[in-house]
Amino acid sequence: MDIVFAVTLIGIAGIGAQWVAWRMNLPAIVLMAIAGLLLGPVFGLLRPEETFGEVYGPLVSMAVGIILFEGGLQLKFDELREVGKGVRRLVVPGVFFAWGLGFLAAWKIAGLSAPTALIFSGIMVVTGPTVIMPLLRQAKLSSRPATLLRWEGIVNDPIGALFAVFVYEVLHLSDPAHGGYEPATITGSLIIGATLATVFGVLAGLFIARSFRNGWVPEFLKTPVLLATVLAAFALANGFQEEAGLLAVTAMGITIANAKLPSINQLLHFKENIAVMFVSGVFVMLTANLTPDVLFSLTFADALFVIAMLFVVRPVAAITSLLGTNTTWKERLLMGWIAPRGIVAVAVCGLFAVKMVDLGYADAEKLVPLSFAMVFATVLAHGFTIGPLAKRLDLAQRGRPGVLIAGASSWSAALGEKLKEMKYPVLVVDSSYRSLRPARNRGLETFYGEILSEVTEHHIEFVRYNTLLAVSGNDSHNALVCMDLAPEMDRARTFQLATGKNITISDSRRMVSYTLQGRALLSKPLGLDELMERHYNGWGFQVTRITETYDAEAFLTAIGDESVIVAVERDKELLFVSNDKPLTPRADDRVLAYVPPSVLEGRRKREEEVPEEIEEAKEEALEKLDEGSGLTTA
Structure with a gap:
C-alpha cells in the first residue's frame, strides 16, 4: 500500500473515532481500537508494519515519547498537596506489588x-x-482521583519499560556467551543509566525553561525548538540505556510544567493537539497490525490470566498501596478498578518478544497477543464502567452540567438564581468579596478568588460545569478568562458580555480583538452597565415553555422587542444565545428571557387569574353535575 494513502487512512480512522466518541459520549480508546481492527485483521485494508517497513518501530517509539512528554507537561507539583502521598505510594510500593502479583499470575x-x-x-x-487521558475527559472525574490516575499513568509508563529492560539485561548479560556479568553489576549499571537519563531530562527541561524565559528563542520558534529538544532528549537517553528515553522525556515534561513559564499555556495547547493525533494514529496502527492468527492464538488459560489481572492483581496492589493515605475508601475502590493498558505496553511487549525469542525463550511469542488481550480487556471494561462507577461513588459529575459565572454583580446574581431554579448548578466567581454579596444573599454557591489563578484551578471542580459566562465589568478580563478557559470548557460554550453600552461589534478600535473574545452572550449586544441600569429599573428573568398553541411567534410578540433572550433549554440541554448566532425557540423548548417590568407584571397578573378561572370552571362543572343528577346545592 502507498505510504501516503496509509497515513491518510490512519489519520481519518483515528480522528474520526475520536470525533464519534465525543459526539456519542463513548470511550474514544474503544472506538479507535475498533477502527484499527476493522482496517487490519477484519477487512485487510492496512498492514502498517509491512507498509512502513523498518521505520515502523522507530515511528511508534518516537510517538510514545512525545505522548509521555505531553503528559508530563500536565503534572504540576501543586496538585500533590492533597494527593502527594497517594501518588508516591502508587509508584513505590505500588508498582512492585503489581509486578510481584502480576508475575505470579503470568x-x-x-x-x-x-x-x-x-x-x-x-x-x-x-x-x-x-488511555488514561481520553478516559478522564469522558468520565469528568473529581480532581483528586483524576490527579491520582493521571500521575500514576504518566510516571509508571517509563518505570514499566525499565522493569522489562532490567530483566532482559540481567538474562542477556549474565549469559556466559554475552559476558557473564554478575547480576549486581548489571543492576548497578542499569540504575546509573536510568539516573543519567532522568538527570538529562531535567537538565533539558531547565535549559528550555531558561531559554524561553530569557528570550533566547523567539515566539514563533518556541514550539519547533521544544519539539526538536524532546526528540533529541529521547534519542540521547536511549543511547545511555535502551528505553530510558521514556524516562528522560517524562522528566523533561514535568520540569517544564513546574518552571512557571509565561507561555506554557500556548505550548500546552499545541502539544495536546499533537498528542491527540499521535494517540489516535498509533493506536489505530497497533491494532491494525494484528493478524487473525494472533487473535485466535489466545487460550482459556490466557483468559483466566486477564481476569486475574483485572479482579485480583490491580485491586490488591492499588488498594494495599493506598492504605494509610488520605484517600477515601471510594477513591481506593475506583483506583483499584481503573488501570487500562495502552500503547506503551503493546509497543514494549513487541520489542522484547523478539529479543526474548532470540535468547531462547520460545514462549515469549505469546507476549504480543497477551498484551493486546490486556489492552482490549482493560480498555473495554474500564472505558465503559469508569463513568457509571465514578458517579455511583460520587467521584464524578452527576446530574446536569452547571454554569460557571465569572463576575459577580446584582444582575449576574439574579441570573444565577433563575438558573438554579431551573435545576442547573451555578458557581459565581469573583476576586471581590463585597461583589459576591448579592450572590450569597440569593443562596448561590460562590468562590472568592481570581479565576485565572493557578490556586483557583485546584479548588474549583471544573468538570461540574460545561458553560462559562464571563460577565464582569472589565471587558479585557472577560476576554482573557474566555481565552484561558476555552480549551477546558469548549470554545463554543464560553460567552462574555458585549464590550459596553453603544459599542457594536464593528467598532473594533474600542474593543478587544474579536479573535480573543468568547462568544457574545445574549440575543442583543448589551454591556454590564446597561444591564445593571435595566436591573435597577425593575427588569427581571422569566422562564417560558413554548408549545404548539403558544408558539415562538406568540412568545416573541408577548415579550416585546426590548426583551433579551438569554438561553433556550432544548432536549434537557441548556443552550445560551449569542447575538452573532441567534437561536429560534421551537415547541417543547423552555426559554429564559430578560424582560422589562411591564412583561413581568403582565405575567404575574395572568398567573393570579388562572386560579380564579380554575375555581369558576370547577363551580360550573359542579352545577352541571347537580342538574344532571336532580340534586340541588344548598
Missing part, C-alpha cells in the same frame, strides 16, 4: 516461563496516558 495461570513472566508482568504495571 507464571502460574498463563503458563509463561519465569523469565518471560517477569518481563511481561513488569510491562503490565503501566497505565499510560494514551
Whole structure:
C-alpha cells in the first residue's frame, strides 16, 4: 500500500473515532481500537508494519515519547498537596506489588516461563496516558482521583519499560556467551543509566525553561525548538540505556510544567493537539497490525490470566498501596478498578518478544497477543464502567452540567438564581468579596478568588460545569478568562458580555480583538452597565415553555422587542444565545428571557387569574353535575 494513502487512512480512522466518541459520549480508546481492527485483521485494508517497513518501530517509539512528554507537561507539583502521598505510594510500593502479583499470575495461570513472566508482568504495571487521558475527559472525574490516575499513568509508563529492560539485561548479560556479568553489576549499571537519563531530562527541561524565559528563542520558534529538544532528549537517553528515553522525556515534561513559564499555556495547547493525533494514529496502527492468527492464538488459560489481572492483581496492589493515605475508601475502590493498558505496553511487549525469542525463550511469542488481550480487556471494561462507577461513588459529575459565572454583580446574581431554579448548578466567581454579596444573599454557591489563578484551578471542580459566562465589568478580563478557559470548557460554550453600552461589534478600535473574545452572550449586544441600569429599573428573568398553541411567534410578540433572550433549554440541554448566532425557540423548548417590568407584571397578573378561572370552571362543572343528577346545592 502507498505510504501516503496509509497515513491518510490512519489519520481519518483515528480522528474520526475520536470525533464519534465525543459526539456519542463513548470511550474514544474503544472506538479507535475498533477502527484499527476493522482496517487490519477484519477487512485487510492496512498492514502498517509491512507498509512502513523498518521505520515502523522507530515511528511508534518516537510517538510514545512525545505522548509521555505531553503528559508530563500536565503534572504540576501543586496538585500533590492533597494527593502527594497517594501518588508516591502508587509508584513505590505500588508498582512492585503489581509486578510481584502480576508475575505470579503470568507464571502460574498463563503458563509463561519465569523469565518471560517477569518481563511481561513488569510491562503490565503501566497505565499510560494514551488511555488514561481520553478516559478522564469522558468520565469528568473529581480532581483528586483524576490527579491520582493521571500521575500514576504518566510516571509508571517509563518505570514499566525499565522493569522489562532490567530483566532482559540481567538474562542477556549474565549469559556466559554475552559476558557473564554478575547480576549486581548489571543492576548497578542499569540504575546509573536510568539516573543519567532522568538527570538529562531535567537538565533539558531547565535549559528550555531558561531559554524561553530569557528570550533566547523567539515566539514563533518556541514550539519547533521544544519539539526538536524532546526528540533529541529521547534519542540521547536511549543511547545511555535502551528505553530510558521514556524516562528522560517524562522528566523533561514535568520540569517544564513546574518552571512557571509565561507561555506554557500556548505550548500546552499545541502539544495536546499533537498528542491527540499521535494517540489516535498509533493506536489505530497497533491494532491494525494484528493478524487473525494472533487473535485466535489466545487460550482459556490466557483468559483466566486477564481476569486475574483485572479482579485480583490491580485491586490488591492499588488498594494495599493506598492504605494509610488520605484517600477515601471510594477513591481506593475506583483506583483499584481503573488501570487500562495502552500503547506503551503493546509497543514494549513487541520489542522484547523478539529479543526474548532470540535468547531462547520460545514462549515469549505469546507476549504480543497477551498484551493486546490486556489492552482490549482493560480498555473495554474500564472505558465503559469508569463513568457509571465514578458517579455511583460520587467521584464524578452527576446530574446536569452547571454554569460557571465569572463576575459577580446584582444582575449576574439574579441570573444565577433563575438558573438554579431551573435545576442547573451555578458557581459565581469573583476576586471581590463585597461583589459576591448579592450572590450569597440569593443562596448561590460562590468562590472568592481570581479565576485565572493557578490556586483557583485546584479548588474549583471544573468538570461540574460545561458553560462559562464571563460577565464582569472589565471587558479585557472577560476576554482573557474566555481565552484561558476555552480549551477546558469548549470554545463554543464560553460567552462574555458585549464590550459596553453603544459599542457594536464593528467598532473594533474600542474593543478587544474579536479573535480573543468568547462568544457574545445574549440575543442583543448589551454591556454590564446597561444591564445593571435595566436591573435597577425593575427588569427581571422569566422562564417560558413554548408549545404548539403558544408558539415562538406568540412568545416573541408577548415579550416585546426590548426583551433579551438569554438561553433556550432544548432536549434537557441548556443552550445560551449569542447575538452573532441567534437561536429560534421551537415547541417543547423552555426559554429564559430578560424582560422589562411591564412583561413581568403582565405575567404575574395572568398567573393570579388562572386560579380564579380554575375555581369558576370547577363551580360550573359542579352545577352541571347537580342538574344532571336532580340534586340541588344548598
